[in-house]
Amino acid sequence: MEIGVIFAGFGGQGILLAGKVLARAGMDQGFEVTWLPSYGPEMRGGTANCTVVIADEPVGSPIVDSPQILVAMNGPSFERFAPKVAPKGTIVANSSLISQGASRGDVRTLFIPMNEIAQDLGEPRCANMVALGATVKALGLLPLAAVIAAMEEELGARGREKLLAVNREALLRGYSLA
Amino acid sequence: MRVLMRGNEAMAEGAIRAGCRCYFCYPITPQGELVEYMARHLPRHGGVFLQAESEVAAINMVYGAAAAGVRTMTSSSSPGISLKMEGISYLAGARLPAVIVNVMRAGPGLGNIAPAQGDYFQATKGGGHGDYRLIVLAPSTVQEAAELVMLAFDLSDRYRVPAMILADGMLGQMMEPVELPEPIPPEKIPPRPWAVSGAKGRPPNVISSFDLDPYRFREILRALWDTYREIEEKEVRWEEYATEDAELVLVAYGTMGRICRTVVRRARKEGLRVGLFRPISLWPFPSEPLRKLAERVPVLLTVELSAGQMWEDVRLAVEGRAKTPFYGELGGVVPTPDEVLREVKKHVHS
Numbered sequence: 001m002e003i004g005v006i007f008a009g010f011g012g013q014g015i016l017l018a019g020k021v022l023a024r025a026g027m028d029q030g031f032e033v034t035w036l037p038s039y040g041p042e043m044r045g046g047t048a049n050c051t052v053v054i055a056d057e058p059v060g061s062p063i064v065d066s067p068q069i070l071v072a073m074n075g076p077s078f079e080r081f082a083p084k085v086a087p088k089g090t091i092v093a094n095s096s097l098i099s100q101g102a103s104r105g106d107v108r109t110l111f112i113p114m115n116e117i118a119q120d121l122g123e124p125r126c127a128n129m130v131a132l133g134a135t136v137k138a139l140g141l142l143p144l145a146a147v148i149a150a151m152e153e154e155l156g157a158r159g160r161e162k163l164l165a166v167n168r169e170a171l172l173r174g175y176s177l178a
Numbered sequence: 179m180r181v182l183m184r185g186n187e188a189m190a191e192g193a194i195r196a197g198c199r200c201y202f203c204y205p206i207t208p209q210g211e212l213v214e215y216m217a218r219h220l221p222r223h224g225g226v227f228l229q230a231e232s233e234v235a236a237i238n239m240v241y242g243a244a245a246a247g248v249r250t251m252t253s254s255s256s257p258g259i260s261l262k263m264e265g266i267s268y269l270a271g272a273r274l275p276a277v278i279v280n281v282m283r284a285g286p287g288l289g290n291i292a293p294a295q296g297d298y299f300q301a302t303k304g305g306g307h308g309d310y311r312l313i314v315l316a317p318s319t320v321q322e323a324a325e326l327v328m329l330a331f332d333l334s335d336r337y338r339v340p341a342m343i344l345a346d347g348m349l350g351q352m353m354e355p356v357e358l359p360e361p362i363p364p365e366k367i368p369p370r371p372w373a374v375s376g377a378k379g380r381p382p383n384v385i386s387s388f389d390l391d392p393y394r395f396r397e398i399l400r401a402l403w404d405t406y407r408e409i410e411e412k413e414v415r416w417e418e419y420a421t422e423d424a425e426l427v428l429v430a431y432g433t434m435g436r437i438c439r440t441v442v443r444r445a446r447k448e449g450l451r452v453g454l455f456r457p458i459s460l461w462p463f464p465s466e467p468l469r470k471l472a473e474r475v476p477v478l479l480t481v482e483l484s485a486g487q488m489w490e491d492v493r494l495a496v497e498g499r500a501k502t503p504f505y506g507e508l509g510g511v512v513p514t515p516d517e518v519l520r521e522v523k524k525h526v527h528s
Contacts, residue, residue, distance in 0.1 A: 020182075023353060027182055027355045032355070034352055035352060039208060039291070058439075059354070060436050060438075060440030060441075060442075060443065061437040061439070061441075061515045063437065063514050063515070064514075065514045065515060
């Protein structure tokens with residue numbers, strides 16, 4: 001078993017963090033994982049993506065040709081990565097910023113208005129956790145509780161219970177919509 | 179307990195656990211997290227973190243710390259390593275143990291910060307001037323990055339030869355679970371009777387990389403090359419994966435080595451008998467095991483993120499016993515497993 005997930009969007013959307021939380025949850029559940037960021041001279045608003053591999057044996061390539069799951073947080077990343085998704089794979093698409101319709105019949109595309117949901121929750125920056133919640137459901141491999149625990153570890157926000165609570169809620173909302 | 183770490187962080191933590199107590203650097207991407215980690219953690223262990231005014235200053239500080247008997251390290255990326263080369267040659271000439279980490283980017287020149295393996299020649303065949311070698315180790319996973327840094331300190335001490343870790347931007351940036359090795363207790367670090375540590379009560383030591391008398395200098399270098407021969411005998415390291423029945427074996431190291439592991443799995447699923455030979459020590463190069471492999475495997479396909487540098491050592495080792503084609507990418511482009519698999523299929527049939 002080896003599952004590749006690509007998170008893509010623009011810098012500032014929390015793309016790298018969402019991937020890191022997934023990788024950490026995978027590790028905590030005993031899987032082998034890799035997390036590979038796109039790194040470069042980027043700035044806020046530039047492109048950002050990361051690749052997470054979750055496997056039951058040591059991961060070879062941290063680069064994924066065709067991911068089982070694509071998380072596309074904006075239009076350009078949807079256009080760039082949707083053609084690469086493996087047949088029968090899933091695209092978790094942020095309909096708040098993606099106007100295109102489903103481009104492929106052989107994959108499942110979930111349109112979720114992540115920005116609006118995050119706005120509803122009172123924390124626009126937690127759209128990434130809405131995306132991650134939906135991803136975890138689509139993945140069907142990791143318990144949501146493990147992902148929540150990993151998120152709390154990753155944010156390391158002791159004493160910032162309000163922040164953790166809104167991110168937990170975002171994960172739950174995303175999970176319930178997938 | 180497994181922790182999720184970047185390759186750069188794991189190398190830094192490995193150095194601290196190996197007893198490195200002086201680290202000198204000049205920042206450069208893609209190894210910035212190594213610098214940051216050392217800045218944050220080394221002082222807590224009683225060590226010295228110093229950001230020098232240049233790469234040249236940093237490597238000469240390493241020379242000074244090593245001469246004083248401290249386990250010491252510097253790290254950089256390709257063009258920064260070029261700047262350090264004079265100092266590295268001096269370390270080799272003066273028989274000082276030290277560890278140098280190169281998180282390679284694509285070159286030549288300023289190049290870019292994407293992963294590449296174009297510094298193989300520089301690392302294994304000189305780089306600096308004069309008749310010397312470095313011990314060169316190439317990690318392929320974040321776990322191995324931590325372990326090989328620790329090994330580099332041990333080997334460098336044992337032979338009084340500087341050691342280089344040859345990593346690349348992908349390994350430096352990616353995160354993977356790591357089971358951190360136990361720290362080396364200070365009493366396990368070999369004593370340094372040669373160090374210039376204060377000559378009270380004993381004759382003074384002299385650390386020098388030269389002797390103006392050619393006959394005396396020849397003896398110094400002969401002793402050095404005797405050490406290199408011993409390293410070649412004892413310190414060759416490599417990994418073989420699915421080579422037993424292989425008709426084609428991929429030869430790749432570092433990041434390319436782990437990508438080729440995925441290629442082997444995909445090829446096997448399609449019924450292609452493909453294996454992997456992954457050099458871990460680039461110097462000493464695993465020539466002998468590769469030669470043995472070439473006696474029973476018809477094709478050894480070298481894959482590198484370069485125009486074919488390790489490929490020369492592969493061909494020297496194999497000496498025509500097998501076909502030795504090459505596949506490489508340039509400029510920081512990293513081939514995906516499927517791209518390598520397409521290349522494999524040009525040479526092997528199901």
